Amino acid sequence: MKVSGHTGILAAALAALTALAALSGCTVQPPAGGDAKGHSPVHIDLPRSPTPRAGTSAPSPSASPSAVETDPPHIVFTRGDTGTGVRELQARLRQVDWLFDGPTGTYDDLTAQAVRGFQGRRGLPRTGETDAVTWRRLVRMTHRPGKWELYLMGGQPAAAPDPRCLTGRVLCISKTSRTLRWMIDGRTVSEMSVRFGAQYTPTREGVFHVYWKSRHHFSTLYHSSMPYAMFFSGGQAVHYSYDFAARGYAGGSHGCVNVRDEAAIAALFAQVRNGDKVVVYW
Numbered sequence: 533m534k535v536s537g538h539t540g541i542l543a544a545a546l547a548a549l550t551a552l553a554a555l556s557g558c559t560v561q562p563p564a565g566g567d568a569k570g571h572s573p574v575h576i577d578l579p580r581s582p583t584p585r586a587g588t589s590a591p592s593p594s595a596s597p598s599a600v601e602t603d604p605p606h607i608v609f610t611r612g613d614t615g616t617g618v619r620e621l622q623a624r625l626r627q628v629d630w631l632f633d634g635p636t637g638t639y640d641d642l643t644a645q646a647v648r649g650f651q652g653r654r655g656l657p658r659t660g661e662t663d664a665v666t667w668r669r670l671v672r673m674t675h676r677p678g679k680w681e682l683y684l685m686g687g688q689p690a691a692a693p694d695p696r697c698l699t700g701r702v703l704c705i706s707k708t709s710r711t712l713r714w715m716i717d718g719r720t721v722s723e724m725s726v727r728f729g730a731q732y733t734p735t736r737e738g739v740f741h742v743y744w745k746s747r748h749h750f751s752t753l754y755h756s757s758m759p760y761a762m763f764f765s766g767g768q769a770v771h772y773s774y775d776f777a778a779r780g781y782a783g784g785s786h787g788c789v790n791v792r793d794e795a796a797i798a799a800l801f802a803q804v805r806n807g808d809k810v811v812v813y814w
Contacts, residue, residue: 605663613639616682621662623677624670625650635682683710690723694813696739701808703762703770705789707737708814710781712770712789714800721803724796727776729768730784740764740810747801754786759794760801764810772797 609618614637622635622643631646644660651666652658662670679688690711697704697715704713707728714721728735742762749761749771761771773790775783780792789812791797 605657605659605665607661607663608667609639609662611639611641611644611660618643619682620677621647621667621670623681624674626681627674627677628670688725690720693718693720694811696809696811696813701805703742703764703804703808703810705770705810705812706814707735707812712791714803722796722800724791724793724800726770727773727781727783727785727790727792729787733784733786735785735787735789735812736765736768737812737814738765740812742804742806742808742810745801745804745806758788760791760797762801762804770797770800770810 609621616637618639619635619637621639622631622637625631625643625646626634628650630650631643633642647662647666648658648660650670651660654669656666656669688709688711690713691706691709693704693713693715694706696702697713698718700717702713702715704715705711705726706713710726710728712724712726714723742764744761744763746761746763746769747759749758749769750756751758751767753767757774758769758771761769763769768787768789770789770791772794773785773788773792776785776790776792777794791800
């Protein structure tokens with residue numbers, strides 16, 4: 533069949549353009565979500581992007597290079613901040629041996645000093661504040677801390693009270709959350725972190741009663757101070773521990789329930805009476 537003049541010219545032009553595109557290397561764009569052969573794009577896990585602090589913003593993608601360079605750094609954490617994010621920062625700093633205390637959940641002077649050292653070793657500005665660049669560098673060098681690392685020095689939320697703790701005056705002590713609740717008729721009066729006996733001297737579990745209080749007790753067996761001791765089972769007592777205050781969960785007791793907050797246990801000692809119930813449970 534013959535092709536009319538105009539139609540023939542258009543067909544020839546279209547064929548020429550197609551040949552030119554092939555010679556120039558142009559290709560069909562793959563559909564979104566895969567390449568021309570249907571392969572899915574590779575997903576690469578990047579460090580978490582920190583949540584911007586109030587009053588700050590990340591540079592706009594459309595900003596000029598000079599504007600990006602002169603903008604103040606986006607601050608993730610700084611002195612005085614508190615919370616689980618700070619606790620994670622401290623746990624990660626411990627992993628790379630820049631922080632030896634905590635995690636406490638409070639961005640204090642020791643944390644700022646550790647951040648400053650980390651920054652200086654890697655050629656970053658030694659501000660002591662955790663900006664976005666510092667945070668991403670730390671995340672790349674460390675693993676996400678588990679619950680044990682986050683609460684190495686205590687501060688873990690208290691476990692739900694055992695049903696045996698819901699009546700009367702009770703020292704309700706959970707080995708799972710490593711916490712002590714002081715409860716009266718089912719109401720929690722105070723909470724504190726505690727430490728238990730080591731492997732060969734475990735803290736006994738069960739229901740007991742406080743049978744003796746000794747404010748300035750000294751153990752003649754272990755030659756150590758046991759201030760604010762409240763004995764509940766043989767030689768086992770709830771008491772303040774200088775070692776727990778200094779070393780956290782790196783150590784253990786000889787079966788006693790150690791408290792590291794002296795002010796908290798001083799207040800508890802003043803309220804607890806002989807005969808009050810003690811429940812130690814998982």
